[in-house]
Amino acid sequence: MADIRIANPIRTAGILRRYGLTAKKKYGQNFLTDEGILQEIVDASGVKEGDLAVEIGPGIGAMTEFLCERADQVLAVEIDRNLIPVLNETVGHFDNLTVLNADILKTDIGAWAKENAPGKKIRVVANLPYYITTPILMGLLEGKAPLESITVMVQKEVGLRMISGPGTKDYGALSLAVAYYASPRIVAEVSREAFDPMPNVESVVVTLDRYKNPPVDVSDEKLLFDVIRASFSQRRKTLANGLSHDPGLGLSKEEVNSVIKACGWDERVRGETLTLEGFARLTEMIYNLNSRTS
Numbered sequence: 001m002a003d004i005r006i007a008n009p010i011r012t013a014g015i016l017r018r019y020g021l022t023a024k025k026k027y028g029q030n031f032l033t034d035e036g037i038l039q040e041i042v043d044a045s046g047v048k049e050g051d052l053a054v055e056i057g058p059g060i061g062a063m064t065e066f067l068c069e070r071a072d073q074v075l076a077v078e079i080d081r082n083l084i085p086v087l088n089e090t091v092g093h094f095d096n097l098t099v100l101n102a103d104i105l106k107t108d109i110g111a112w113a114k115e116n117a118p119g120k121k122i123r124v125v126a127n128l129p130y131y132i133t134t135p136i137l138m139g140l141l142e143g144k145a146p147l148e149s150i151t152v153m154v155q156k157e158v159g160l161r162m163i164s165g166p167g168t169k170d171y172g173a174l175s176l177a178v179a180y181y182a183s184p185r186i187v188a189e190v191s192r193e194a195f196d197p198m199p200n201v202e203s204v205v206v207t208l209d210r211y212k213n214p215p216v217d218v219s220d221e222k223l224l225f226d227v228i229r230a231s232f233s234q235r236r237k238t239l240a241n242g243l244s245h246d247p248g249l250g251l252s253k254e255e256v257n258s259v260i261k262a263c264g265w266d267e268r269v270r271g272e273t274l275t276l277e278g279f280a281r282l283t284e285m286i287y288n289l290n291s292r293t294s
């Protein structure tokens, strides 16, 4: 069996049957059974000697196997404890692998890496559980771990949101968060047939190369993201409406109109037309207004 990849439809089905397991919907389990796709993902991730590869949701080890062959060290974080004995059997022989039975949303990758893989470049690679794609991505982007890159399989619609720009229908808070932290590109389109069981949606693989420094300067990063979220909370409404109805920002209609005017925009401008630079300008205006009034 050793020369047959885990990412093989017959081997995957055999492993699951032997352990009496079926894919759990609540954990977003869709196992990759296409060796070629895995090769493509791992190539796109750029994982190589000297790296710590962090895999989110190793499942039964299909991608883990490839990562262990390429990286110096691999950290695989899996929430489903029923998969831990399976991983022991399928990839337990790799001495550069650590499997954590934990929730990725509660795992401090940076702290783990600092203690266990100091000096290694950290690259995240994953076939993500789709039910928590956005919180995982936001956690990785906003988190303190010094990530080099993030390469993830996501639902196609989410992939399009991650790479889109102003004025397009997919543009929103996720596009802006990605644009602030990283340069994104779609590196593969993946059909449903590559998974067992088949998901209901098409998928894409997106690589994010993390910037050393964000492309715009703001005095208060949290305020930038509060402003972005408020601007998109009322889609198809004006920016003024979104900002003045947000209790967190605490701005009056007059204050909102004055900052929009100070930015040189029409009062009916919509959030979905603004670039990241535009949002940075708006945030600075609000920051200055808050500093004057506090």
Ligand code: SAM
Pocket: 027, 028, 029, 030, 031, 032, 033, 056, 057, 058, 059, 060, 061, 062, 063, 077, 078, 079, 080, 102, 103, 104, 105, 126, 127, 128, 129, 130, 132
């Ligand atoms: N990497 C495997 C593959 O490509 O075949 C499995 C990918 S499957 C789409 C998603 C994996 O993430 C499952 O193994 C699931 O149990 C795991 N998972 C779901 N939620 C998780 C969480 N909060 N933290 C860590 N792993 C999670």
